[in-house]
Amino acid sequence: GQCTLVCPVGALAGRDDVERVIDYLYDPEIVTVFQFAPAVRVGLGEEFGLPPGSSVEGQVPTALRLLGADVVLDTNFAADLVIMEEGTELLQRLRGGAKLPLFTSCCPGWVNFAEKHLPDILPHVSTTRSPQQCLGALAKTYLARTMNVAPERMRVVSLMPCTAKKEEAARPEFRRDGVRDVDAVLTTREFARLLRREGIDLAGLEPSPCDDPLMGRATGAAVIFGTTGGVMEAALRTVYHVLNGKELAPVELHALRGYENVREAVVPLGEGNGSVKVAVVHGLKAARQMVEAVLAGKADHVFVEVMACPGGCMDGGGQPRSKRAYNPNAQARRAALFSLDAENALRQSHNNPLIGKVYESFLGEPCSNLSHRLLHTRYGDRKSEVAYTMRDIWHEMTLGR
Numbered sequence: 387g388q389c390t391l392v393c394p395v396g397a398l399a400g401r402d403d404v405e406r407v408i409d410y411l412y413d414p415e416i417v418t419v420f421q422f423a424p425a426v427r428v429g430l431g432e433e434f435g436l437p438p439g440s441s442v443e444g445q446v447p448t449a450l451r452l453l454g455a456d457v458v459l460d461t462n463f464a465a466d467l468v469i470m471e472e473g474t475e476l477l478q479r480l481r482g483g484a485k486l487p488l489f490t491s492c493c494p495g496w497v498n499f500a501e502k503h504l505p506d507i508l509p510h511v512s513t514t515r516s517p518q519q520c521l522g523a524l525a526k527t528y529l530a531r532t533m534n535v536a537p538e539r540m541r542v543v544s545l546m547p548c549t550a551k552k553e554e555a556a557r558p559e560f561r562r563d564g565v566r567d568v569d570a571v572l573t574t575r576e577f578a579r580l581l582r583r584e585g586i587d588l589a590g591l592e593p594s595p596c597d598d599p600l601m602g603r604a605t606g607a608a609v610i611f612g613t614t615g616g617v618m619e620a621a622l623r624t625v626y627h628v629l630n631g632k633e634l635a636p637v638e639l640h641a642l643r644g645y646e647n648v649r650e651a652v653v654p655l656g657e658g659n660g661s662v663k664v665a666v667v668h669g670l671k672a673a674r675q676m677v678e679a680v681l682a683g684k685a686d687h688v689f690v691e692v693m694a695c696p697g698g699c700m701d702g703g704g705q706p707r708s709k710r711a712y713n714p715n716a717q718a719r720r721a722a723l724f725s726l727d728a729e730n731a732l733r734q735s736h737n738n739p740l741i742g743k744v745y746e747s748f749l750g751e752p753c754s755n756l757s758h759r760l761l762h763t764r765y766g767d768r769k770s771e772v773a774y775t776m777r778d779i780w781h782e783m784t785l786g787r
């Protein structure tokens with residue numbers, strides 16, 4: 387009879403992601419498109435002996451080109467796009483009486499937790515996909531069309547601070563005609579391993595920019611997605627502009643920048659627009675408490691940001707590790723993200739010229755039909771999938787610490 391090798395724990399089911407990415411790079415038929423998340427640029431340097439808080443934003447594109455990447459993009463571009471979509475969604479809900487508060491949805495650790503444990507909150511969760519998925523969807527449509535490459539020949543690889551991003555990229559909703567929007571995800575540590583294996587010392591590389599023409603440029607509002615409170619701050623900068631036709635001043639919202647597990651602020655939205663009460667939550671324990679308060683009718687916020695990892699993505703599960711409960715390097719990474727925002731000449735997502743261009747030449751307007759097809763999703767009650775293994779319990783304890 388036929389003998390099939392079956393690995394009981396599934397370890398042989400998929401090849402190591404690093405190996406898959408090397409296969410893409412070596413295949414001359416394949417066009418590789420890389421993207422990297424905000425938190426990666428302020429964590430990766432630690433793996434190469436740079437002091438915590440060093441930004442390697444310019445070294446990452448150089449390293450990727452040495453590896454043979456065809457196109458290097460910044461996930462931050464898609465973070466700007468998420469602000470346009472999610473900000474519009476918030477304004478529509480404020481005007482149309484739909485469920486409030488709106489919860490952010492860019493953290494798959496939080497989205498999975500809500501689907502499996504708190505499905506009653508799902509109607510409150512923004513339908514906008516995460517920056518990783520928005521960038522993948524646009525790469526295989528907008529970019530592929532401009533480059534005249536069939537989407538089947540393109541592979542999108544993400545460098546992420548996060549292990550949950552692998553599962554997110556594999557979700558069936560995020561493929562069209564059998565083609566995945568994001569083909570492989572490497573964590574910051576896996577990317578460091580790949581670079582070392584190829585003999586590339588990141589610390590010694592000259593910085594270079596991303597490939598600019600369509601999706602290579604981003605604002606300071608996007609880079610702060612890497613820390614708790616950043617998505618909220620970026621969203622409010624744009625919502626204020628939409629309502630008033632002028633910029634929020636001062637641009638930095640320090641009330642949102644603390645480190646408590648739940649932070650609240652009342653933000654004035656300009657003359658005649660009143661104020662909005664918002665909350666920023668990090669850690670799944672605090673997220674559960676916030677959800678329970680909302681479902682019990684005891685919360686009056688209009689917008690809630692949730693990140694599963696304490697501190698946000700800068701201290702995510704794929705970043706360089708620390709054995710301590712609170713990573714001492716995390717504060718330096720966070721300060722580096724805020725500096726990258728302050729140093730950027732553009733600090734509001736709506737001022738990114740490439741965002742204007744993608745709406746003008748491709749998507750139409752925020753929350754258009756095409757945006758809905760490519761950049762939004764639906765969530766489902768996945769309570770029945772909860773089959774606790776020791777790994778799940780460990781994972782949730784770590785995330786909810």
Ligand code: SF4
Nearest residue numbers: 493495548695699702
């Ligand atoms: Fe991933 Fe953690 Fe960031 Fe959520 S907060 S996206 S789980 S790294």
